[in-house]
Amino acid sequence: MEILILLLALFVLSLFLGVELIVKVPPTLHTPLMSGTNAVSGITLVGALLAAGSGSSPMLVNVLGFLAVTFATINVVGGYLVTNRMLSMFKRK
Amino acid sequence: MSSTIVNLVYLIAGVLFILGIKGLTKPATAVRGNMLSATGMLIAVVITLLNSEIVNFTYILAGVVFGGVVGAYMALRIQMTSMPQMVALLNGFGGGASLTIAAAEYFSVLNVDAQSLAQFLAPVTLSADAFGAAAEGQITLVSIGLTILIGAVTLTGSLVAFAKLQGLVKKNVGLPGGPAGNALLLIGALIALGCLIINPSQAVTVLMLVALALLLGLFLVLPIGGADMPVVIALLNSYSGLAAALAGFILGNTVLIVAGSLVGTSGLILTKIMCVAMNRSLGNVLFGKMAPVGETVDADEIYAGKVTSAQPDEVAMMLEMAKRVVIVPGYGMAMAQAQHAVRELADSMVSKGIEVEYGIHPVAGRMPGHMNVLLAEAEVPYDKLVEMDRINPTFEETDMVIVIGANDVTNPMARESEGSPIYGMPILNVDKAKHVVVIKRSLSPGFAGLPNPLFAMDHTLMVYGDGKKSVIEMTTALNQS
Numbered sequence: 001m002e003i004l005i006l007l008l009a010l011f012v013l014s015l016f017l018g019v020e021l022i023v024k025v026p027p028t029l030h031t032p033l034m035s036g037t038n039a040v041s042g043i044t045l046v047g048a049l050l051a052a053g054s055g056s057s058p059m060l061v062n063v064l065g066f067l068a069v070t071f072a073t074i075n076v077v078g079g080y081l082v083t084n085r086m087l088s089m090f091k092r093k
Numbered sequence: 094m095s096s097t098i099v100n101l102v103y104l105i106a107g108v109l110f111i112l113g114i115k116g117l118t119k120p121a122t123a124v125r126g127n128m129l130s131a132t133g134m135l136i137a138v139v140i141t142l143l144n145s146e147i148v149n150f151t152y153i154l155a156g157v158v159f160g161g162v163v164g165a166y167m168a169l170r171i172q173m174t175s176m177p178q179m180v181a182l183l184n185g186f187g188g189g190a191s192l193t194i195a196a197a198e199y200f201s202v203l204n205v206d207a208q209s210l211a212q213f214l215a216p217v218t219l220s221a222d223a224f225g226a227a228a229e230g231q232i233t234l235v236s237i238g239l240t241i242l243i244g245a246v247t248l249t250g251s252l253v254a255f256a257k258l259q260g261l262v263k264k265n266v267g268l269p270g271g272p273a274g275n276a277l278l279l280i281g282a283l284i285a286l287g288c289l290i291i292n293p294s295q296a297v298t299v300l301m302l303v304a305l306a307l308l309l310g311l312f313l314v315l316p317i318g319g320a321d322m323p324v325v326i327a328l329l330n331s332y333s334g335l336a337a338a339l340a341g342f343i344l345g346n347t348v349l350i351v352a353g354s355l356v357g358t359s360g361l362i363l364t365k366i367m368c369v370a371m372n373r374s375l376g377n378v379l380f381g382k383m384a385p386v387g388e389t390v391d392a393d394e395i396y397a398g399k400v401t402s403a404q405p406d407e408v409a410m411m412l413e414m415a416k417r418v419v420i421v422p423g424y425g426m427a428m429a430q431a432q433h434a435v436r437e438l439a440d441s442m443v444s445k446g447i448e449v450e451y452g453i454h455p456v457a458g459r460m461p462g463h464m465n466v467l468l469a470e471a472e473v474p475y476d477k478l479v480e481m482d483r484i485n486p487t488f489e490e491t492d493m494v495i496v497i498g499a500n501d502v503t504n505p506m507a508r509e510s511e512g513s514p515i516y517g518m519p520i521l522n523v524d525k526a527k528h529v530v531v532i533k534r535s536l537s538p539g540f541a542g543l544p545n546p547l548f549a550m551d552h553t554l555m556v557y558g559d560g561k562k563s564v565i566e567m568t569t570a571l572n573q574s
Contacts, residue, residue: 033114035176038183043106050147061201062149
């Protein structure tokens with residue numbers, strides 16, 4: 001139960017930190033912000049790896065784990081690459 | 094690898110994500126920010142792979158290779174005009190990942206190695222204690238249920254948004270009963286979630302929850318039309334983050350919670366910005382239709398005999414007299430792929446000593462910042478892209494505004510006509526400029542379905558035709574003069 005309270009505190013504080021950070025992002029960068037945060041949400045890959053690699057479980061779990069790893073990897077690889085591609089276009093003359 | 098070290102590395106990853114997003118607050122530091130964030134991701138993944146809990150690498154390898162190839166192909170091949178579709182798909186995959194993680198977590202505890210569907214659906218003896226001691230088991234089940242719900246809604250909702258943006262689905266149809274139908278789906282999903290928490294031993298409740306949530310995502314987005322897509326995409330972005338954070342609660346994983354909640358707030362703030370820019374509440378965008386028109390506005394009455402049209406070379410002649418020009422792009426510029434042509438016109442004007450800026454409305458295009466990315470692709474310096482609040486006071490000193498592919502965001506009815514459905518929506522006050530040139534195929538109404546009195550004003554010239562072609566003709570004429 002104490003761990004849960006700690007996790008909850010982490011969650012709530014991160015929400016407030018998120019607000020403080022995101023309101024400072026200028027409208028010009030809103031599209032890269034979306035794709036960039038999308039890549040960050042690909043952190044589910046960590047959970048997906050644990051699900052896919054657990055080994056002893058029934059077949060269904062392995063299939064779900066494989067799907068989770070695939071989805072999350074698309075998010076991570078696609079998200080960071082496309083964000084980098086966009087951001088490198090923003091130049092000042 | 095002890096869990097202490099793993100958690101400390103996760104902490105470093107979380108810090109790198111925060112620094113990465115902080116980098117995005119300035120164009121100059123943004124590329125480095127993205128790199129920092131990617132580094133955080135890399136170390137989080139590597140430390141997880143070194144974890145002794147992982148014994149089977151077959152599925153991991155298959156998923157990483159397959160996902161990596163698909164992700165890289167999409168990211169490197171997508172056109173900048175199609176960026177809204179790309180982000181919609183990525184949101185969907187994010188939701189799908191959380192959904193499948195939660196389902197995998199549930200079925201690994203359920204642990205039925207079924208040979209047939211009947212065997213699979215047969216109840217097993219399982220109490221909440223299997224998911225954690227005392228209250229923790231229940232809370233894990235709540236997290237699993239909510240992750241499945243939000244993840245599934247994000248998955249199908251985003252796929253519908255993608256299909257609409259790509260032009261695969263054109264009709265805006267909803268369930269009979271509209272919001273009431275969706276409410277029924279949501280209530281059904283919550284009942285399934287409740288059953289799961291009370292009695293986790295029946296696989297069928299989870300399957301019901303997945304099915305209802307998938308349907309809910311589908312029917313939530315199906316009725317929503319094109320120009321409201323910025324709100325939908327931003328909201329789904331938020332959901333994908335929230336689902337990731339909830340998955341963190343299932344696994345007790347700190348980095349998932351931190352990263353997920355950052356993404357969740359980011360999407361929510363963008364959603365709010367988009368709603369304010371349309372002067373509509375979130376509920377109205379998601380469930381409402383545009384308010385019924387109080388007094389029917391007759392397009393013929395507004396336009397009849399008052400619209401003046403011009404040829405591109407006539408506009409070029411007027412441009413020669415101008416000192417300051419503002420270009421206002423909209424979704425039509427993206428449709429016509431005209432961003433490079435627009436930049437060339439601006440270059441030509443600048444070479445003749447004309448000051449050129451771009452006026453960007455927050456909801457121009459199909460996602461937040463859509464126009465900025467397109468113009469950045471055409472190598473327009475970002476300090477020339479001016480947001481609404483800063484460009485509006487300058488229109489009175491502007492000799493000419495060139496509106497290309499934008500409509501509702503320039504409609505003066507939003508400012509003046511109190512009965513109008515768009516009344517109160519902040520607009521670009523382009524009608525305050527000395528001359529306005531509107532490049533448009535016809536006088537057809539924009540998404541709001543309203544005629545635009547701007548087109549009929551004395552100082553407005555309509556240039557009919559394809560955006561790209563018209564702009565190129567203007568540039569040619571201007572260069573020859």
